[in-house]
Amino acid sequence: MEFKLPELGEGVSEGELVKWAVKPGDVVKHDQPLCEIMTDKATIEIPSAFEGTVATLHAKEGEIVHVGQILLKFETEAAADQAKKVPTHIEDVAPSVSTPVNQGAKPAPAASPLNIEEPTIAASPATRKMAKEAGVDLNKISASGPNGRVLREDVERYISSGARKTPAPAAAPKVPRKAMPAPAAGSEQRVPFVGLRKKIAEKMRASKDHAAHYTYVEEADATELVQLRAHAKEIGERQGVKVTYIPFVMKAMVAALKQFPMINSSLDEQAGQLVLKNYYNIGLSIQTEDGLTAPIVKSVEHKTVLELAREIENLVDRARKKQLTLEDFQGGTVTLTNAGSIGGLFATPVINYPEVAIMGFNKISRKPVVKVIDGVEKIVIRDWTYFSISLDHRVVDGGIAAEFMKIFIKYIENPGFLLLD
Amino acid sequence: MQLISLPGLTRYSVARELQLKLVERRADDLIPDTVLFLEHYPVITQGRGLQFNGTERTRHMPLPAAFPEGVEFSETERGGDLTYHGPGQLVIYPICKLDGQGFGPARDVEGFVRKLEGVLIQELSASGVHAESRPGATGVWVGDSTQAKKVASVGIAVRKWVTYHGMAINCVNDLSPFGLISPCGFSPEIMGRLSDVLAPDAWSKLSGTPRISWRKALERALARRMSVDSVVREVDLQDLQ
Incomplete structure (x- = not known):
């Protein structure tokens, strides 16, 4: 059985489907909300x-749906029985019916061979008679009775709405409709939502659909890191490699992750198992012309800062030239996103599902802060930053995240500790 | 049609809860068609976001970077995009069954919106002010096409074929908060108010502050046009929530 978008009022022929309130398999009662339709002035x-x-x-x-369009199909117990007996022509009933009114006043028995070509619209004999007298096609009426039954009031409403006045030749082909009313020239543009953009959309949706996101933010004094990186940058330049902060942050992540295995994991929902990983492959979010991509830097724990710097430079270069291969995306255990290169205080990143954590590295800026120096509080200028980590709460509780961040920040603030591990 | 007039100012969330409650009761025929008259505490609300402003279809207008102190923000299920409510603006929330028996035409959402706008348009006409609804651009407009001002915004929602949300009529309210937003996709300057288009004393002969006297006069007039036949004097918000 089909459920069509009912009449929403004179002059309203379409609306946007904002939200489904049901999904396949749901058992639906009479009057239960099915979906939300939005027009210019009403939802x-x-x-x-x-x-x-x-x-x-x-x-x-998000789709524009039209009055009379099939929104969903459903099964009733009765219909399930009928389906076995009657070849259903429901699909093309509306456009192809040659007689506008179901013949005769008596309800067509479902199994009658004579009626196989006839649509089986449920309605009482009285309703049928009324429709017939008014010259109204039962097929065109949106039914409000149980199981798609056309009620007397549906016919009355249809007649009073004046809808039958609209010429609707029985065999008229369906006029294809535009997806949206044409906008004034130049006021908007339609571009295909495809390729990487579409991939990103699907991945992000999947992440939000599965992981129970939350974000924890901690601040860090990056003064020492800034100095260390400045030295490393000089050394790197002599070797022809650009050293950013990323290798240091990755090293700090590994050092801290080793103490918190469940953050370097993924949840295998089907097997009902948490997969803890003893290797550290860190995905790096890279913004390209086409959108965001996150190739993997593998075995971070075995690589030096300069090796990481060289590999990252290569990945970024290939990402921008669209030369990344499938291999570059496989085997990630956790992701790092550098949100601070443009600005902002901190971002709340979306987890690269099925990983359980993504670290947001944000902007470093000079800030006045209170420091105790020789037992006296003083305001000093430090390089300051925020790290924002988003986690899947199904796997990692907030308290664990806080402990992890404490350790991680310790390595960021004292990058020398990284040598001790 | 019964009338519930909430005195003073009502928080948006409270009014919304109350409406949802009334919608359920109306759907079950426990109460007749009911119209709520009220004024909100300052609040910017965002509807589902599809709005045709006459030239283009817009949705999800940018939100202000910051809201001034005392201005709340709320998302809501009504049609339309951003708008502002505040003291001095009369808000009308009709809880009507779209069954063709009372105020609401049978399952005709568009017809209902036009009828709601018509209530104000007729009342303004009776006071000598030409007002109109515009095809494609919801709301009630006054002035000629070069200087048209929108004095009332309309955005409704329908659940179980019962309407809620409704119309906000700018009476004597400060229009500057509309500058925070792009109301329903329009430039904020497009907003107008009744006290600027009606002779000062047209509706304010009653005693009290302009805000109170305007509200009383407008409520009285609109209630008559909506065929209100009973008034609910005491509403226990606690009970309804």
Whole structure:
């Protein structure tokens, strides 16, 4: 059985499907909200006019749907029985019916061979008679009765709405409709949502659908790191490699992750197992012309800062030239995103699912801070930054995150400790 | 139609809860069509976000970077995009069944919106002010096309074929908070208010501050046009919540 978008009022022929309130398999009661439709001035919850089980949804959220369009298909117990006996022509009933009214006043028995070509619209004899007298096609009426049954009031409403006045030749082909009303020239543009952009969209959606996101932010005094990196940069320049902060942050992550294995893990939902990883492959978010991508720097624990710097430079270069291969994306255990290169205080990154953590490295700036020097509080200028880590709460609790960040920040503030590990 | 007029100012969230409650009761025929008259504490609300302003279809207008102290922000399920509510603006929330029996035409959302706008338009006409609704641009407009001002915004929602949310009429309210946003995709200067288009004493012959006398006069007029036949004097918000 089908459920079509009912009439929403004169002059309203379409709306945007904002949200589904049901999904396939849901058992739906009469009057239960099915979805939310939005027009220019109203949002309308469409209540169910049937009782049954949702079989399939026939429109996507964000799609423009038209009055009379099939929104979903459902099954009732009765329908399930009928389906065995009657070849269903429901699909093309509306456009191809040659007789506008279901013949005769008596309800067509479902199994009658004579009626196989006829649509089986549920309605009482009285309702049928009324429709017939008014010259109204039952197929065109949105039913509000149980199991898609057309009620007397549906016919009355249809007649009073004046809808039957609109010429609707029985065999007229469906006029293809535009997805959206044409905007004034130049006021908007439609570009295909494809490629990397679409991939990102799917990945981000999957992440938010699965992981229970939360973000924990801690501040860090990066003064020593800034100095160390300045030296490393000089050394790197002599060797022809650009040294950023990223290798140091990755090293600090590994040092801290070793003490918190569950943050370097993934959740295997099907097996019901947490997969703890004894290797540290860190994905690095890189912004390219086409969008964000996150190739993996493998075995960070075995590489020196300069080796990491060289590898990262190579990855960034290949990402921008669109030369990354599938291999570059495989085997990540955790991700690092550098949100601070443009600005902002801190970002709340989205986890690279099925990993459970993503570290946000934010802008470093000079800040006045209170420091105790020789037992006296003084305001001094330090290089200051924030690290924001998003975690999957299904795996990592907030307290664990706080402990992890404490250790991680210790390595950031005292990069010399990295030598001790 | 019964009328509930909430005295003073009402928080947006409270009014929303109350409406949802009333919608359920109306759907179950426990109460007749009901219209709420109230004024909100300053609040910027964002509807579901599709809005046609006559030239283009917009959605999700940018939010202000910061809200001034005392201005709340709330997302809501009504149609339309951003708007502002505050003291001196009369807000009308009709909880009406779209069954063709009372104020609401049978399952005709568009017709209902036009009817709601019509209530104000007719009342303004009776006072000698030409007002109109515009095709494609919801709300009530006054002035000629070069200097048109939107004096009322409309955005509704429908659940179980019962309407809620409704119309906000700028009476004597400060219009400057509209400058914080792009109300429903329009430039903020497009907003107008009744006290600027009606003769000063047209509706304010009653005693009290302009805000109170305007509200009383407008409520009285609109209630008559909406065929209000009973008034709920005491509303226990606690009970309804």
